[in-house]
Amino acid sequence: MENKPRCEVRPGGGALDRELVARLNELINQSESEPMQSLWPAVREIASWTVAAALIATVSLCCLCKG
Amino acid sequence: MSSLSNENAAGVTGRLPSLESERSFSCYRSLTFTQISLTAAIWTVLVGGMVPSAGNTLLAIIGYTCGAVLGMTPVLLGSALPSFRYGVDVIELSKAVLGVRGSALALAGFLVMSLGGAAVAFAMICRGIGMMPAHAGRIGIAASEQSVVFVGCITLVLMYVLLRRGLDTVQRINNIVGPIFVLFITASLLLLLWKCGLRTLVLTNVPAGQALTHDPRRAFIYALEFGATVSLSWYPYLGGMYRTVKHRRHTVGPCMIGGVLVGGGLTVVVSAMAAVQFGTADPAIWFIQLTGPIIGSVVVSIVLLVSISAIGMTVYLAAVGAQQINVLARMPWSWLLALMLVPLPLAVVNTSWVLAHVMTIATFGGLIFFGLSGVMVVDFWILRRQFIALEHLFVADNSGCYWFWGGVNWVAIAVIAASSAIYLRIYDPITLRSADAFQFFGAVLPVVVGSGALYYVLAKLIVIPSGRGGYHACRIRSAGEGIARVGL
Numbered sequence: 001m002e003n004k005p006r007c008e009v010r011p012g013g014g015a016l017d018r019e020l021v022a023r024l025n026e027l028i029n030q031s032e033s034e035p036m037q038s039l040w041p042a043v044r045e046i047a048s049w050t051v052a053a054a055l056i057a058t059v060s061l062c063c064l065c066k067g
Numbered sequence: 068m069s070s071l072s073n074e075n076a077a078g079v080t081g082r083l084p085s086l087e088s089e090r091s092f093s094c095y096r097s098l099t100f101t102q103i104s105l106t107a108a109i110w111t112v113l114v115g116g117m118v119p120s121a122g123n124t125l126l127a128i129i130g131y132t133c134g135a136v137l138g139m140t141p142v143l144l145g146s147a148l149p150s151f152r153y154g155v156d157v158i159e160l161s162k163a164v165l166g167v168r169g170s171a172l173a174l175a176g177f178l179v180m181s182l183g184g185a186a187v188a189f190a191m192i193c194r195g196i197g198m199m200p201a202h203a204g205r206i207g208i209a210a211s212e213q214s215v216v217f218v219g220c221i222t223l224v225l226m227y228v229l230l231r232r233g234l235d236t237v238q239r240i241n242n243i244v245g246p247i248f249v250l251f252i253t254a255s256l257l258l259l260l261w262k263c264g265l266r267t268l269v270l271t272n273v274p275a276g277q278a279l280t281h282d283p284r285r286a287f288i289y290a291l292e293f294g295a296t297v298s299l300s301w302y303p304y305l306g307g308m309y310r311t312v313k314h315r316r317h318t319v320g321p322c323m324i325g326g327v328l329v330g331g332g333l334t335v336v337v338s339a340m341a342a343v344q345f346g347t348a349d350p351a352i353w354f355i356q357l358t359g360p361i362i363g364s365v366v367v368s369i370v371l372l373v374s375i376s377a378i379g380m381t382v383y384l385a386a387v388g389a390q391q392i393n394v395l396a397r398m399p400w401s402w403l404l405a406l407m408l409v410p411l412p413l414a415v416v417n418t419s420w421v422l423a424h425v426m427t428i429a430t431f432g433g434l435i436f437f438g439l440s441g442v443m444v445v446d447f448w449i450l451r452r453q454f455i456a457l458e459h460l461f462v463a464d465n466s467g468c469y470w471f472w473g474g475v476n477w478v479a480i481a482v483i484a485a486s487s488a489i490y491l492r493i494y495d496p497i498t499l500r501s502a503d504a505f506q507f508f509g510a511v512l513p514v515v516v517g518s519g520a521l522y523y524v525l526a527k528l529i530v531i532p533s534g535r536g537g538y539h540a541c542r543i544r545s546a547g548e549g550i551a552r553v554g555l
Contacts, residue, residue, distance in 0.1 A: 005550065006458055006550060006551065007458040007461075007550060007551040007552070007553045008550050008551075008552055008553070009552070009553070009554065010462075010463075010552040010553060010554040011552070013554045014397075016083075016396065016397065016555050017553065017554040017555055019083060020083055020084075020461060020553060020554070020555055021553060023083055023084050023086060024084060024457060024458045024461070024553060026086060027084050027086065027153075027154060027457060028457060028458060030087065033087045034087065034313070034314060034315055035087060035151055035152045035153070035154065035315070036152065037315060039148050039151075039152065039315070039453060041315065041316075042143075042148055042315055042318045042319050043144070043148075045318075045319040045320070046140055046143050046144065046319055049136055049139075049140070049319070049323050050136065050137060050140045052136070053132075053133045053136035053137050054133075054137065056129065056132075056133050057129075057130070057133040057134075057137070057287075057291065060126065060129045060130070060133070060287060061284065061287060064125070064126055064129070064283065064287070065126065065283040065284040065286075065287050066283070
């Protein structure tokens with residue numbers, strides 16, 4: 001199935017705008033490319049770092065910060 | 068497919084969405100070293116020298132590291148991952164939140180912060196290297212002022228040549244520079260351990276008169292704040308780098324390990340301990356005291372020189388961001404770079420004025436990104452569920468999804484203004500004075516969370532019911548109804 005263009009150059013657009021349109025149409029139709037896949041695995045990885053840092057901070061506050 | 072000339076290719080691709088096939092960061096090691104060389108620069112050494120002033124060195128080191136990881140979370144969620152997905156930098160993406168005209172606010176903050184910060188770092192590097200012969204007693208102060216200008220000119224030419232070749236060249240240099248910097252910092256750590264011992268290093272604190280607080284809890288929160296703020300200052304930059312990352316599996320590890328722990332964390336820890344032991348936060352002095360006058364001078368010169376690639380990267384990303392301005396987008400890349408480099412030689416001529424004023428301006432320019440990060444995280448992950456109509460970021464009239472009210476999302480702007488005001492009420496980043504509320508979680512992390520929560524409520528109450536911002540319509544229009552008329 002041929003992909004339909006989703007954008008066009010605005011009136012008076014130049015070479016840069018044509019390049020932009022070509023790229024946008026290519027990107028939008030690349031739904032199977034890696035960047036377009038779900039980002040949740042990356043979020044899980046971030047969450048593990050965040051939870052670890054929060055735990056260390058909490059333990060430090062409780063154990064080391066007794067005035 | 069590109070129809071662009073080679074002259075423009077290096078820079079123009081900075082404004083255009085990057086295609087998957089042309090993404091240059093395809094290797095874990097390369098991205099890690101780039102992150103290291105960006106974060107392990109001279110400014111991190113200076114921050115490290117300031118960290119023990121929290122009052123307790125051990126708590127400051129733990130607090131800073133935890134804060135740096137926590138602060139990097141909104142940066143990755145709001146800037147890096149959306150930029151990785153859509154191949155555009157964070158200033159472009161901010162149009163989905165601030166409106167196609169409202170994103171000028173983010174651009175202004177970004178340029179002020181980048182060029183101000185680059186000017187300060189550049190001035191310090193030139194002064195550091197140029198004054199070295201005077202410190203060694205080889206030449207007089209007047210002659211060394213001339214050598215500062217001479218070093219500035221040479222550095223500027225080097226940076227221009229480096230940047231003119233584009234991101235690939237900067238990346239290749241970073242692959243060499245990153246490990247060199249880490250090598251020096253690790254060697255300094257080993258020397259410190261050998262000379263002082265671990266127990267002395269972590270248990271010696273700054274003199275009581277120099278401490279910001281004597282309350283251990285508050286000292287920890289101060290360090291947490293320093294770490295989170297330094298990480299959040301990468302918010303406008305990381306998107307520019309992540310738009311050229313090829314694989315999803317490289318999006319978190321290199322940043323957390325290379326940027327936060329090795330580049331930032333290790334450098335800060337070593338600088339903090341050295342600053343306490345030698346009684347000065349100035350790396351030029353403690354490096355020399357640690358390694359001796361000759362080796363110390365050579366090491367300081369190399370450390371300063373390797374920081375040039377980090378400044379170069381900042382200027383490169385500023386030049387890419389500046390292409391949001393139509394006139395600059397059409398300017399040849401070499402001219403645009405020259406324009407971006409103009410503030411740097413001015414900084415060399417009057418370093419003390421730059422340090423006194425530009426740093427303050429750059430700090431306040433960066434404030435908007437604290438609120439913006441919270442708003443963008445909520446907007447991208449919760450309100451838009453990871454979907455942005457890429458083509459509509461480039462529609463500059465009311466037919467686009469992100470037109471809001473006359474091209475500006477006033478609700479988001481109000482949230483950012485309120486969050487900046489609240490941040491300054493809790494904590495003054497210049498004088499480091501803090502209000503009572505600061506002792507619980509610091510200032511920046513609550514501001515990020517609070518601005519996200521406030522925007523969520525206001526978007527549900529005002530923006531989405533008004534039918535603006537494309538929260539409903541964008542998916543339908545992007546799915547095939549209508550053709551967007553786009554332009555840079």
